[in-house]
Amino acid sequence: MDSNLSRFTNPKGSSCSATQNLYVANCGPAVGISFEDIKSFFSTFGEVVGIHVADDSGTRVIVCYSELTAAEAAFRTLNGCHCGALGGRILHIRYSILQLKQKVNDNDSLFVSLVSSELAIPGIHLVHDFITSEEEQELLAAVDSKPWKNLSKRRVQHYGYEFLYEVNDYPPGIGLSPHIDTHSAFDDMICSLSLAGPCIMEFRKYLLGSCLLRKAIFLPPRSMLLLSGEGRYSWHHYIPHRKVDIVQGKMIRRCSKRVSFTFRKVRSGPCKCKFSQYCDSQKDI
Template sequence: MDLNLSRFTNPKGSSCSATQNLYVANCGPAVGISFEDIKSVFSIFGEVVGIHAADDSGTRVIVCYSELIAAKAAFETLNGCRCGALGGRILHMRYSILQPPPKVNINDSLSVSLLSSELAIPGIFLVHDFITSEEEQELLAAVDSKPWNNLSKRRVQHYGYEFLYQTRNVDTKQFLGELPPFVSPIIEKISSFQGISENEGQLVDQLTVNDYPPGIGLSPHIDTHSAFDDMIFSLSLAGSCIMEFRKYSLGSCHSRKAIFLPPRSMLLLSGEGRYGWHHYIPHHKVDIVRRKMIRRYSRRVSFTFRKVRTGPCQCKFSQYCDSQKMLKVV
């Protein structure tokens, strides 16, 4: 890469405790700067032998050089400067001693499926690359142009009907309007799912958009039976996560399964998977998938599409069904 160093301004002096490793803040995947871009810039000063996340924030990295002289040159040129090649961000740097990564006992972690066929829970289907990268960016831009409602650990938007977190239900008398035009292509693609007939009618009329910061998950729950119909669709954007499924008996969990949800994938919960299994996103900054550590560097934005139920639920999972419990009380 041919870089004009005149784009960096106000160079500062180096520290006396120089090492071959540079801690660089305001730089990383969470602010839209890839490791490849970082390496392209820092390689101008010498051989870069590694780039590592400094922590779980996704905004700080460690750049490792093979020679001390290269690290010094980069420090003296880039520290405190606005770097045009890295989005115009001002880099804040110091010398660092590279620490070994934390040990994770991968033998204690839950086996994670990559495909819904491996998960083998009836009614749960996962489609990878449901949308393109371009469509993903358009959807993110569309919701970021709308106002967010702040919850304790995440932000949300509601369309069609507002989801009421206090009751885990919707107020069917408060119609917010039709679903926004920017999700129309997604709704059209939903009809391609296995088991959906052309005569289903309107598949969805409610949308909740969740914006999860890195590491934030979701408590175990089953979507209220009386609130929504059989099929629940969840599109994952920007970041990945593990979703865990738990089946309970007599108040205790006796079965646990998990699946990896990559960006741009669509998950369908229906049948037994929708009514009889709790789903849960662990509050992790690092997920273990097939003996590999996958850090949650960026936000994860989910689009959850549902159809508001107009009558009582009559599913086969009465132990979890609020509609059938109410009938027993009466």
């Protein structure tokens, strides 16, 4: 269900030329219908090669067939009809046009891991329920009692060295740009505790400016993410800027607030890691 190389538009009206891709409204995770159920149902008309999120609402999807005749059959049979297999919902369908795009779309259906073993990046570990609900409320009350420093899209509080950005407050929809924490500034281990709201963190492996690999993991409230070794030194980490995340076919809206505690130790001396192509300490060696 990956749409990295394409995007879809929905022509107004049903009189446009038929295509292999159907825009289906009143159908999706927000109304309790998973991608798996959608694919199973629409596969009765022919081979479905992809199910894609049409927008952030979670109520509209793009169904892609391998054959035009299958899309036409599904359109004729289902448009405007009650579908008992999909909760009795009335589907509103249009043909959708596939267009090439030049860059990765943050809203595509990248598979999202729930545990770090699924992510399979050396050095990245996620610990669920690292603190209790009571401890979470105590920490949130503590940071809210102190002044925040406003950045361009989020707020921070500093503890110790100001460069650390150790507490971040994320309004809904605001994420974090892809980056690797500076090698020369911080030691190997970086820990990040998520409070209040959930989000997806994506990891990207780049070579010569191009993204080679993309993986993502779901960070629930009260979880602790540990970054070390390869995962810390050579993978960019990133929180997409959006208000709705799709996690294994389910729509999860971001809360009105998310706070992260990020713990780093200041490095003494240059970094000597084995990931020299990403290391600012070893650029001139």
